[in-house]
Amino acid sequence: MSSIDAKERAAVESAIQRFGQEPGPLLVVLHAVQDALGYIPPSAIPEIASGLNLSRAEVHGVVTFYHYFRTSPHGRHVVQVCRAEACQARGGAALEAHAQKCLGVGFDETTADGGMTLEAVYCLGNCATGPSVRIDGRMYSNVTPERFDALTGRRGPQ
Amino acid sequence: MATKLYLPKDATAVSLGADEVAAAVAAHAGAQVEVVRTGSRGLFWLEPLIEVATPAGRVGYGPVTAADVPGLLAAGLLEGGAHRLRVGLVEELPYLKSQQRLTFARVGIVDPTSVADYVAHGGYRGLERALAMSPADIVKAVTDSGLRGRGGAAFPTGIKWQTVLGQAAPQKYVTCNADEGDSGTFADRILMEGDPLTLIEGMTIAGLAVGATHGYVYCRVEYPEAIEAIRTAIAAAQAAGYLGGNIRGSGKRFDLGIRVGAGAYICGEETSMLESLEGRRGEVRVRPPLPAIKGLFGAPTVVNNVISFASVPVILERGADYYKHFGVGRSLGTIPLQLAGNLKRGGLVERAFGVSLREILEDYGGGSATGRPIRAVQIGGPLGAYVPASQFDTPLDYESLAAIGALLGHGGIVAFDDTVDMARMARYAFEFCAIESCGKCTPCRIGSTRGVNVIDNLLAGQQPAEQRRLLEELCETMIQGSLCGLGGMAPFPVQSALKHFPEDFAPRGRH
Numbered sequence: 001m002s003s004i005d006a007k008e009r010a011a012v013e014s015a016i017q018r019f020g021q022e023p024g025p026l027l028v029v030l031h032a033v034q035d036a037l038g039y040i041p042p043s044a045i046p047e048i049a050s051g052l053n054l055s056r057a058e059v060h061g062v063v064t065f066y067h068y069f070r071t072s073p074h075g076r077h078v079v080q081v082c083r084a085e086a087c088q089a090r091g092g093a094a095l096e097a098h099a100q101k102c103l104g105v106g107f108d109e110t111t112a113d114g115g116m117t118l119e120a121v122y123c124l125g126n127c128a129t130g131p132s133v134r135i136d137g138r139m140y141s142n143v144t145p146e147r148f149d150a151l152t153g154r155r156g157p158q
Numbered sequence: 159m160a161t162k163l164y165l166p167k168d169a170t171a172v173s174l175g176a177d178e179v180a181a182a183v184a185a186h187a188g189a190q191v192e193v194v195r196t197g198s199r200g201l202f203w204l205e206p207l208i209e210v211a212t213p214a215g216r217v218g219y220g221p222v223t224a225a226d227v228p229g230l231l232a233a234g235l236l237e238g239g240a241h242r243l244r245v246g247l248v249e250e251l252p253y254l255k256s257q258q259r260l261t262f263a264r265v266g267i268v269d270p271t272s273v274a275d276y277v278a279h280g281g282y283r284g285l286e287r288a289l290a291m292s293p294a295d296i297v298k299a300v301t302d303s304g305l306r307g308r309g310g311a312a313f314p315t316g317i318k319w320q321t322v323l324g325q326a327a328p329q330k331y332v333t334c335n336a337d338e339g340d341s342g343t344f345a346d347r348i349l350m351e352g353d354p355l356t357l358i359e360g361m362t363i364a365g366l367a368v369g370a371t372h373g374y375v376y377c378r379v380e381y382p383e384a385i386e387a388i389r390t391a392i393a394a395a396q397a398a399g400y401l402g403g404n405i406r407g408s409g410k411r412f413d414l415g416i417r418v419g420a421g422a423y424i425c426g427e428e429t430s431m432l433e434s435l436e437g438r439r440g441e442v443r444v445r446p447p448l449p450a451i452k453g454l455f456g457a458p459t460v461v462n463n464v465i466s467f468a469s470v471p472v473i474l475e476r477g478a479d480y481y482k483h484f485g486v487g488r489s490l491g492t493i494p495l496q497l498a499g500n501l502k503r504g505g506l507v508e509r510a511f512g513v514s515l516r517e518i519l520e521d522y523g524g525g526s527a528t529g530r531p532i533r534a535v536q537i538g539g540p541l542g543a544y545v546p547a548s549q550f551d552t553p554l555d556y557e558s559l560a561a562i563g564a565l566l567g568h569g570g571i572v573a574f575d576d577t578v579d580m581a582r583m584a585r586y587a588f589e590f591c592a593i594e595s596c597g598k599c600t601p602c603r604i605g606s607t608r609g610v611n612v613i614d615n616l617l618a619g620q621q622p623a624e625q626r627r628l629l630e631e632l633c634e635t636m637i638q639g640s641l642c643g644l645g646g647m648a649p650f651p652v653q654s655a656l657k658h659f660p661e662d663f664a665p666r667g668r669h
Contacts, residue, residue: 024437027417028417028437065440068379086342086499089574122590123339123342125169126344127344127496128170128496128501129205141174
């Protein structure tokens with residue numbers, strides 16, 4: 001495990017200082033670290049553990065339990081495709097296949113140029129107008145394979 | 159004076175271009191208009207829906223694109239003028255007019271960031287009444303209303319509150335389960351984005367009822383717009399004296415915070431949610447003890463869904479008798495049904511319990527979006543049964559659905575046309591359970607993965623009769639051997655697919 005760098009240490013210290021006194025603070029602190037760094041570096045886990053008086057195992061266990069927490073950097077853009085039933089009822093399966101083919105990666109993988117990370121999500125609450133996609137936090141409805149190309153092409157490899 | 163235009167900031171409306179429409183309105187109409195960003199009325203096929211205030215009421219135009227805006231203005235949008243996108247008075251649209259909006263009465267109408275607007279539209283009348291009542295009387299009103307948990311379990315809300323009220327403890331909590339992870343559901347999201355103060359008012363009343371001074375909203379991370387709306391509304395309520403140490407000068411305290419989930423479906427299960435709120439892995443707890451006795455940080459805790467809390471203000475305002483006058487049998491009040499998947503007119507329909515599934519699919523939904531026959535409907539999320547067309551006349555209430563082996567859950571209705579492959583949907587039910595299982599119970603953790611294998615083998619024609627028997631046995635094991643609803647109910651969609659659509663499970667070579 002590489003040792004923690006200055007930026008990571010600052011993010012962890014800031015998160016613990018801001019939220020460490022809240023009851024049951026671990027998820028709040030992890031959110032703050034991921035918001036600051038884009039992911040939770042494995043080297044930050046011992047620092048978070050000692051800052052909150054938890055064991056490394058407890059922190060590692062929580063980080064790995066939740067799908068949202070990442071332990072490695074994501075690509076420049078994050079493309080989330082909904083795989084849930086309501087989107088499937090509107091052509092979601094074809095979009096899932098197209099997205100993987102178009103970007104040349106599977107779910108939870110990043111394109112070779114580091115441009116895009118493709119993620120599967122299970123419901124964005126946009127179930128009447130799917131298939132639904134979120135790109136860098138912005139949600140889109142009725143995403144056909146053609147629309148997917150247009151949306152990702154605009155943000156394409158840089 | 160500037161004309162008032164209303165345009166949703168709801169996540170679905172924005173995903174359909176509402177922000178671009180707002181920018182176009184600002185660019186082309188400028189100071190002539192005051193744009194209020196509301197929630198969505200829940201008529202999603204009309205989004206983005208612009209509403210303009212006229213002497214006769216709000217006139218709607220939709221679905222609008224940014225490119226339509228100059229033409230709309232030229233056609234007299236600000237006076238409610240004629241245009242091909244004009245839908246007339248929004249509240250006269252049959253889809254909306256035929257609804258019974260008690261919980262969603264203000265959604266799409268009010269500015270969700272404004273306490274003054276909320277109060278002007280009848281908000282906080284329930285709290286004002288509750289402040290003058292004893293805790294026992296508040297609980298009695300909720301019990302008498304017949305309100306049952308809208309998250310899906312349908313447990314009587316008043317009885318849960320009574321249990322917490324009856325505990326002597328220095329600290330109690332009120333927690334809101336806003337981890338709306340079921341596919342096909344968005345009622346919590348629409349309410350939190352469009353009228354968050356109704357949720358906050360309901361939780362405040364719960365605090366007064368059970369003697370809790372602190373509450374948390376646990377909202378899923380997939381809902382960033384709702385998180386922001388709740389945060390803004392909490393700050394506004396605090397500033398206006400509706401939250402904090404001295405609610406409306408009563409000397410009573412209720413503080414509210416928001417916690418954000420991290421992408422775990424299981425945290426919609428109440429004990430997993432409590433674990434997550436405490437900063438741990440969202441693994442389910444063994445009950446007893448019930449959360450009402452030993453919940454968050456070991457304290458007596460109310461755990462209710464967003465819609466359960468949001469139904470409380472109207473019950474306090476208008477009385478238990480008014481609320482329970484809606485509905486049938488033991489399913490009293492109204493339920494926000496969410497029309498999703500392959501429907502022409504998806505959206506939110508709040509009706510008294512007992513409306514038929516067919517009325518929802520045909521009269522509101524307008525049939526499938528693809529124009530093909532609707533073959534199956536999944537009700538109640540990924541753990542809900544698939545209902546075939548022969549059962550579309552079933553009334554939507556807890557008891558009628560239980561009688562056909564289905565469940566209402568959180569009220570999500572996902573329609574599939576006749577191109578659906580039900581074996582694939584059954585396989586997906588197991589796949590989803592495998593991804594989201596917390597791992598505590600073996601039947602759920604391992605059974606879900608085995609379920610995928612068995613369906614693959616069945617479809618590949620490897621000893622199909624034997625696989626079929628194995629599949630049925632596996633479903634039974636998961637139902638009997640899981641602590642919570644994820645493992646215990648994931649077999650429901652599988653069993654219903656096998657029962658109603660056996661032809662889809664015929665061996666077909668490679669899957």
